[in-house]
Amino acid sequence: MTQYCRKCGAELDDDAEFCNSCGFNLNSNLNEQKIKKFEHHTSSNKNEFVTKSPLILAVIGIIISIAEGLSTPLLLGWDSILIAMAVGVIGGVLGIILMEKFDEPLIAAIEFIATGFLIYTFIGRFGEIATILFIIAAVLALYLKGHHTKNKKLFAIPILTVILLFVLLIAGGAAYQINAENSVTVGNLTQNITNDGYGYYNGYITGDIKLDSNFDYLSVHVDFLDSNGKVIDSTIGWSSANPENGKTYKISALYFDQQNPAKAEIKVVDSFNDETPLYTENMTILTTSEV
Template sequence: MESNNEDKLKYLPLVLGILGVFLGLVEGLNCPVLFGWENIITEMVISVVGGLAAVILYWKTDETLVSGIQFMVTGILMFALIQNMATYGLILFVLTGLITIFLGGNFSVSDKRLIGIPAGTFILLIIILLIVGFASSMYEDNLSNEISISNLNAQCEDSFGYYNSNVTYDLNVNTSMDYIQADVIYYDQDGKIIRTDTPWSQYNINPGVYKIKSTYFDTFKPVKAEISLKNDYDSNESFYTQNVTFTQTQASI
């Protein structure tokens, strides 16, 4: 009976590892786009490649220490990419790694070459991020050609020491997009940023014309503004920018 129980326990890391792979895919598919699609895709690839590598190591070799480490490395990398959205995947893979190591009872590595597999997972992560980053750069270059701004107007009224300003424009979108954030950055005469406003942001954008208006009211006089468009909430990089100089007027008494 004890032998049968041990045989059943042998399959536990195998089952948990496969569940971890599926969980990693589900977490990636359910991750909000604001985490960046490159991070989401990379997390899903790591969960499949890293998780299956650990499963194969466990099933085909006696190197339970290496396979346990591989399970844990996979979970940690997933969490590093999409943070709390991969919490359950992290817990499951780390738990599977610990179970694998302690069930095997082997705390040494016979074939030193297999240590390269967890290290290779880190290298794979770097390669994927480089490739996806290059693809993302090309995508953003192409994306800027699908966006244009028309009917741009920037007015600044001096109202007895207070400056009442607004920037209005039509945002013309020629392609479907997951997300756009429109920022307006206000500058004084010395080129110093005096205000950043986010008048508009939206998910699941269809082609069309979107009317944007940003307002400003303060004692610091804006001289020019920069319109900045982002397609990633969690990024400081803009895929489209345009500058405009304010038309100055004086309020009537």
């Protein structure tokens, strides 16, 4: 008696156990085979997703690093923001290439960790999500893909990424400092500090500041010192976010204290970094009496 395949309908020999056309096992249940095939397909998809998770997280990390950079306050400086975004993109892409193309999960993990570290170095908590994503991608790459290294010379990539970035940062910072110092002019400084006769000294120091470059944030700090050089009062005489290039602004620093100031130090500070002021000038205070 001629039999037919229950799966594809092909005509078969009477004693056939497998279909010559589609390979179906004639002794098995069709539904059971469909279920097993579906379960195998589902399991394969899950395994593939898990295996690709480091790649997925790295791609998301690249996108998030750009988004976090764009949302970082300008007070941190455009230099730091742009470097953080560049690191996220370049470091993330290099890590993906090392992991996927060269099959170097250990070196790729180091690259991801270095990328996260550098992002956090430049923009701190504003880049913490991208930093965490890159670190998780590194951990998963090691866990899922192993710790093997085929070409140890590729270790130079994450090392050079860090070294080159800091070399460029130092060189760029030095160039920026020189340009910024030459772009700030302070003039017309005057003082008017008086003894009011009631045990207090009060008054102000005024002046002008002219800018010949673009800045994210600038401020003028004025420290009043006693005769021994000790700071007795500090104030901000002027500050501005994104001040206009080519514009002259007025400085006005008020003083009110019981101690007689002997000197004043005027500093122009970029982005709150008063350790390396762009401009510094010292004035001797000559107080007058209102009595």
